[in-house]
Structures are given as structure tokens and as C-alpha cells.
Amino acid sequence: MASAATGAAKPGLLLLRRTDATFTAALRARFRVLDFYASGAPLRAFLTAAAAEPDPPRAALVVAGGAILVDAAFLDAVPSLGCVVTTGAGVDHVDLAQCAGRGVVVAGAGEIFSVDVADHAVGLLIGVLRRLAAAGRYVRAGLWPAQGDYRLTSKLSGKRVGIIGLGSIGSQIAKRLQAFGCAISYHSRAPKASVPYRYFPDVHALAADSDALIVACALNDATRRIVGRRVLDALGPDGVLVNIARGGNVDEQELVAALQDGRIAGAGLDVFQNEPHVPPELRDMDNVVLTAHEAVSTEESRADLQELMIGNLEAFFAGKPLLTPVLRP
Amino acid sequence: MASAATGAAKPGLLLLRRTDATFTAALRARFRVLDFYASGAPLRAFLTAAAAEPDPPRAALVVAGGAILVDAAFLDAVPSLGCVVTTGAGVDHVDLAQCAGRGVVVAGAGEIFSVDVADHAVGLLIGVLRRLAAAGRYVRAGLWPAQGDYRLTSKLSGKRVGIIGLGSIGSQIAKRLQAFGCAISYHSRAPKASVPYRYFPDVHALAADSDALIVACALNDATRRIVGRRVLDALGPDGVLVNIARGGNVDEQELVAALQDGRIAGAGLDVFQNEPHVPPELRDMDNVVLTAHEAVSTEESRADLQELMIGNLEAFFAGKPLLTPVLRP
Numbered sequence: 001m002a003s004a005a006t007g008a009a010k011p012g013l014l015l016l017r018r019t020d021a022t023f024t025a026a027l028r029a030r031f032r033v034l035d036f037y038a039s040g041a042p043l044r045a046f047l048t049a050a051a052a053e054p055d056p057p058r059a060a061l062v063v064a065g066g067a068i069l070v071d072a073a074f075l076d077a078v079p080s081l082g083c084v085v086t087t088g089a090g091v092d093h094v095d096l097a098q099c100a101g102r103g104v105v106v107a108g109a110g111e112i113f114s115v116d117v118a119d120h121a122v123g124l125l126i127g128v129l130r131r132l133a134a135a136g137r138y139v140r141a142g143l144w145p146a147q148g149d150y151r152l153t154s155k156l157s158g159k160r161v162g163i164i165g166l167g168s169i170g171s172q173i174a175k176r177l178q179a180f181g182c183a184i185s186y187h188s189r190a191p192k193a194s195v196p197y198r199y200f201p202d203v204h205a206l207a208a209d210s211d212a213l214i215v216a217c218a219l220n221d222a223t224r225r226i227v228g229r230r231v232l233d234a235l236g237p238d239g240v241l242v243n244i245a246r247g248g249n250v251d252e253q254e255l256v257a258a259l260q261d262g263r264i265a266g267a268g269l270d271v272f273q274n275e276p277h278v279p280p281e282l283r284d285m286d287n288v289v290l291t292a293h294e295a296v297s298t299e300e301s302r303a304d305l306q307e308l309m310i311g312n313l314e315a316f317f318a319g320k321p322l323l324t325p326v327l328r329p
Numbered sequence: 330m331a332s333a334a335t336g337a338a339k340p341g342l343l344l345l346r347r348t349d350a351t352f353t354a355a356l357r358a359r360f361r362v363l364d365f366y367a368s369g370a371p372l373r374a375f376l377t378a379a380a381a382e383p384d385p386p387r388a389a390l391v392v393a394g395g396a397i398l399v400d401a402a403f404l405d406a407v408p409s410l411g412c413v414v415t416t417g418a419g420v421d422h423v424d425l426a427q428c429a430g431r432g433v434v435v436a437g438a439g440e441i442f443s444v445d446v447a448d449h450a451v452g453l454l455i456g457v458l459r460r461l462a463a464a465g466r467y468v469r470a471g472l473w474p475a476q477g478d479y480r481l482t483s484k485l486s487g488k489r490v491g492i493i494g495l496g497s498i499g500s501q502i503a504k505r506l507q508a509f510g511c512a513i514s515y516h517s518r519a520p521k522a523s524v525p526y527r528y529f530p531d532v533h534a535l536a537a538d539s540d541a542l543i544v545a546c547a548l549n550d551a552t553r554r555i556v557g558r559r560v561l562d563a564l565g566p567d568g569v570l571v572n573i574a575r576g577g578n579v580d581e582q583e584l585v586a587a588l589q590d591g592r593i594a595g596a597g598l599d600v601f602q603n604e605p606h607v608p609p610e611l612r613d614m615d616n617v618v619l620t621a622h623e624a625v626s627t628e629e630s631r632a633d634l635q636e637l638m639i640g641n642l643e644a645f646f647a648g649k650p651l652l653t654p655v656l657r658p
Binding site: 115116119120122123124126127130132133135136137138139140142145148149150151152153155156157158175176179180181275277278283289290291292293294297298299300301302 | 444445448449451452453455456459461462464465466467468469471473474477478479480481482483484485486487504505507508509510604605606607612613618619620621622623626627628629630631
């Protein structure tokens with residue numbers, strides 16, 4: 001591990017994500033970076049070697065949506081760890097209970113991503129109702145002069161929108177859609193104080209009362225496949241689904257079947273069960289808007305996030321409270 | 330004209346648009362319909378024959394965006410006309426001055442379309458900033474697993490949005506984008522009382538102070554090509570243009586050149602200079618979102634509109650005020 005030989009006075013950092021040159025330089029200026037992807041080693045060997053160093057790393061920088069899970073085995077391999085900094089809007093790739101049990105603190109992205117994800121969700125909703133992507137393909141293929149006006153689409157204003165999960169992202173979505181004249185309802189573990197939206201303790205009832213259903217919850221045991229066949233059928237043949245949460249929140253096979261059978265009208269999807277793989281059936285559907293798990297990926301947020309990651313690491317090494325701690329659910 | 334032979338007691342109506350079966354039946358139940366497209370005759374011959382009937386038609390139902398202009402020649406051909414009902418969000422296909430000079434009243438779509446057009450404008454803006462359509466093509470082409478994450482995009486929240494034209498549509502756009510945390514400014518002939526947005530008497534200055542420029546004005550002599558090279562250059566290499574007004578509001582050749590040169594960052598376009606023809610250069614650009622003049626085309630609005638058209642015609646024939654009169658600008 002070449003990086004371990006230099007800058008011994010700097011605190012050690014396990015780097016388990018790919019970074020651009022600017023951010024890498026910013027990290028190396030502050031930390032002794034043990035770079036997994038640069039090492040070429042298998043994960044377990046990399047972690048074991050890092051743990052065996054004279055001054056083993058006390059912090060790790062990880063990424064959501066990758067293959068690396070911060071689970072018991074990971075934490076066992078590097079007992080020196082005291083802090084995990086991650087950057088997902090969700091933290092389903094970090095076992096918070098295992099971390100808490102070992103006194104490992106976890107920092108997340110805070111609310112940096114909330115507005116981008118909410119913007120993206122609204123974009124997907126307008127996209128699927130107004131068929132923007134399919135209309136674009138129609139124009140680009142030169143079909144407008146040949147086949148005439150594009151088909152009628154579905155109005156957004158006035159639609160009943162059900163949001164699953166009214167956290168930071170769900171609240172931002174609700175705020176936006178209120179301005180479009182949508183009627184907002186939501187489902188979450190418990191009703192939120194002081195929000196003007198209708199609460200449904202049961203997600204099936206929410207779907208039955210919604211024209212559009214937006215999945216905006218964290219992925220955990222209570223929300224895995226929270227949208228399955230029964231909920232999709234409650235949403236019904238005129239209903240559309242938007243998912244900007246996690247692929248695991250939706251039973252993807254049931255979703256494909258519901259779209260194929262016309263049991264729902266369409267879907268706007270940024271996340272999938274087995275990313276980067278998207279079911280080929282979806283890729284051929286005109287009533288589906290697809291993006292590549294990019295709801296958080298704006299230039300502006302990326303810059304803010306890099307600053308926040310360094311801020312959290314510096315706070316940890318200085319013995320101060322994390323800027324954006326993730327609490328156990 | 331077969332239809333003229335039946336229902337002589339019903340008032341005559343010139344039908345200068347294509348209609349679906351349901352709406353055609355609803356019209357025929359109320360009016361003696363003289364159907365241009367069913368007649369197969371050239372326009373001038375059709376109008377002359379209609380005017381020569383014993384009970385010549387006093388009202389005409391026309392469509393925006395088609396080849397038929399209600400101009401002096403049209404009005405001269407059917408001097409019996411007292412009412413023109415049209416359905417565009419804009420009425421640049423009707424010569425309002427010529428109508429007024431002959432005492433011909435004009436009914437439009439009122440504000441039926443405003444929310445749909447505003448929804449569409451926001452969809453195009455999110456689409457171009459977040460590159461939703463291009464990302465969709467990336468996913469559909471199977472490039473996500475092959476080439477990795479899609480590129481970073483541009484944040485909507487916090488952007489400075491300049492709106493050209495703060496009528497019914499522009500106001501609805503502003504209301505929506507405020508909920509996204511955008512800073513709204515506008516240009517119109519005169520500042521509007523009691524709106525909280527910053528007013529720019531000069532469109533060039535508005536563009537220079539905006540990250541995104543949305544064209545939402547009527548098309549008239551003052552607004553034809555209101556967005557030309559100078560305004561595009563003021564918008565600048567990080568700026569995006571959205572046009573949901575009329576193709577004629579933008580100098581399309583200059584827009585293509587600005588996009589090709591990277592002098593602006595992107596565009597979301599529902600309208601074009603020579604519809605249904607879209608410049609082929611635009612059809613190949615990934616930083617452009619294209620739709621087929623469909624901002625008004627939702628199932629819901631189409632139904633509302635058919636009701637409104639009949640309501641205006643019935644009001645006219647009953648000697649009552651039109652429901653949604655178009656006033657001279």
C-alpha cells in the first residue's frame with residue numbers, strides 16, 4: 001500500500017469509493033489515504049492489510065449503491081474504525097445497528113440531496129404523465145411531420161399524489177407538487193405533526209386513493225418491497241408510480257408485470273433492483289421514464305457533498321460532533 | 330355540402346378543425362355543421378359556398394397552429410360571420426383587429442390551458458437541466474452497465490429563472506418554480522401590480538441576469554423573435570432556454586447556432602418556427618429536450634375545452650356574452 005508509506009502524521013482514511021482528481025488531492029492533503037480501488041487487492045485482503053498497519057485507519061469513506069457493504073464482517077476486519085462517512089441519501093449499505101454496537105459513528109449526506117431528489121421526482125412525474133421522453137423520441141425520429149400530432153397525455157395539476165415516506169425528500173416533493181395544484185397524501189410509520197397532508201397508516205389505502213404514487217422512503221426491513229402487487233393493483237390502471245428511493249422498495253418483477261398488463265398506467269424510475277441492470281422489458285416501454293440512479297447527481301450537489309465529507313472527517317478526527325450524523329432508525 | 334340539407338332550424342357553424350366522433354356528434358346535435366375537412370373543397374371555395382347559403386353561418390370554430398388564418402380575406406369571404414371560436418392558448422392565427430373592425434367577437438380557450446402549459450414548461454426545464462431524456466436514451470440503449478454512471482447534471486433549485494410574459498401561463502410557471510426555490514424575474518410590456526417578482530423592462534437585461542429563460546408570451550409584432558442572438562448571448566454558456574409560447578418568438582436559426590457553438594447550455598422546446606418540422610440539427614443534440622407542440626394536449630383539458638367551445642357558441646347564438654372572450658391586445 002504505497003500511500004501508507006507517506007504522510008505518517010496524517011490520520012489514516014480508508015477510501016472505498018472512486019474519486020475525481022480534485023477531491024482525491026483534497027483528501028490526500030488532509031489524510032493518509034488507503035485507496036481500495038488503487039490497491040487492486042480484494043476487499044477482505046485490503047481491509048486486513050489496513051488493520052495490520054502500525055497506525056490503522058480510524059475512518060472510512062464509502063459510497064452508496066456500490067458493491068461494498070459496511071456490515072459486521074467489514075467492521076470485524078478493521079476493528080480500529082471509529083467513523084464511517086457515507087454519501088447516499090439513504091444508508092441501506094451501512095449496518096447502523098452493527099456500527100452502533102461497536103461505537104462506530106456514521107455520517108451521511110444530511111439534507112444536501114433532498115432538493116435534487118425532489119426536483120428529479122417531479123421531473124419523472126411530469127415526464128411519465130406528459131410522456132416527455134417518448135414525445136422526444138417521436139420528434140427525434142422525424143415522426144411528427146409523418147404521423148401528425150403526438151397523442152394526448154395526462155394532466156398533472158389536480159392529481160391526487162400519494163407519497164410513501166415524508167422525510168426530508170418526501171416533504172420537498174410535497175411542497176413542489178402543492179404548487180402544481182396536486183392533492184397530497186402520505187404514508188409513513190407515524191403521522192407527522194404540523195403537516196397539512198392527509199395521512200394513511202396503510203400504504204394500500206394510500207395507493208387506492210392516489211393517481212400517482214411516489215416512493216420516497218428509506219430502505220429498511222419495514223419498507224422492502226413496500227410496493228408489491230397488491231399496492232400496484234390498488235393504484236390501478238390510470239395510476240402511475242415514481243420511485244426515487246431504492247430499487248428494493250418496489251417488487252420489480254411485479255412492477256414489470258403490472259406495466260405489461262396495463263394494471264398501472266406508467267412509471268418513472270430512477271432506481272432499480274439490480275443496478276446498473278434495468279429489466280429489458282422496461283427499456284422498451286413508452287409509458288416508462290427511466291434514469292440511471294442520478295437523482296442526486298448534480299454538479300452543484302457533488303461539490304457541496306465533497307466539502308461535507310471532508311468536514312465530517314475533520315470533525316471526527318478533531319473529536320468534535322459529526323456535521324451530519326446518521327442516527328439509528 | 331350534405332350537412333346543410335338537414336337540421337335547418339339549427340344555427341349554422343363553420344367547422345374548420347378536425348374533431349373526434351364524440352365532439353362532432355355533440356356539435357351536430359346543436360348546430361348545422363359545415364365541415365371544411367369533410368367537404369374536400371379548397372378553403373376559398375368552401376367559404377364562398379357557405380356564404381351563399383340561404384341561412385349563412387354566423388359562427389366559425391377554428392384551430393390554432395393549423396394552416397387556416399382568420400384574416401381579412403377569410404372574413405371577407407363569409408360576411409355573415411359574427412363570432413370566431415378558437416382554442417389556442419395564443420390567438421396569433423386570428424387577426425383580432427380585423428375581427429373587431431367588423432364586429433366579429435372572438436372566444437379563446439381562456440385559462441383552460443394555463444396550468445397544462447405551465448406544467449409542461451417546468452417539465453421541459455427539469456428535463457433540460459437534469460438531462461432526463463438523454464439519460465433515458467442512455468439507459469434504454471443499455472449503456473449504464475457498459476459505460477458506468479450517467480454524467481452529472483445541473484441543479485434546478487436555487488436557479489435564477491427569467492420569464493418572458495407574465496400572463497396566465499407565466500404566472501403559473503412562476504408559482505411552480507418558486508416552490509423549487511428558484512428566484513423569479515420577468516419581462517413584460519409593463520410591470521404587474523402585486524407580484525413579488527423582479528421586473529426587467531429590457532429582455533436582454535433579464536437574460537443576462539438569468540440561469541434559465543422561459544418564453545411564455547403571446548406572439549405579436551412586439552414579441553416576434555424577442556429571443557434572438559443578443560438575448561441568447563446574454564443568457565450565456567451556462568444558461569438554458571425553454572419555449573412553450575410560439576416558435577416565432579425565438580429566432581430559431583440563431584438558437585441552433587448558439588446551441589451548436591455552446592453559447593448557451595441547452596434548450597427545452599415545445600414549439601418551432603415551421604411546425605411540424607423541427608430543425609434536424611436539434612434532433613441530434615443531447616442537451617435539447619423536444620416535444621411536439623403538445624403543452625396543452627392533455628385528455629383532461631381536451632374534454633374541458635370541448636365543453637368550453639360549445640358553451641361559447643351557445644352563448645353567442647343566444648345573444649349572451651361569450652364565456653371566454655379574447656380582447657384586443
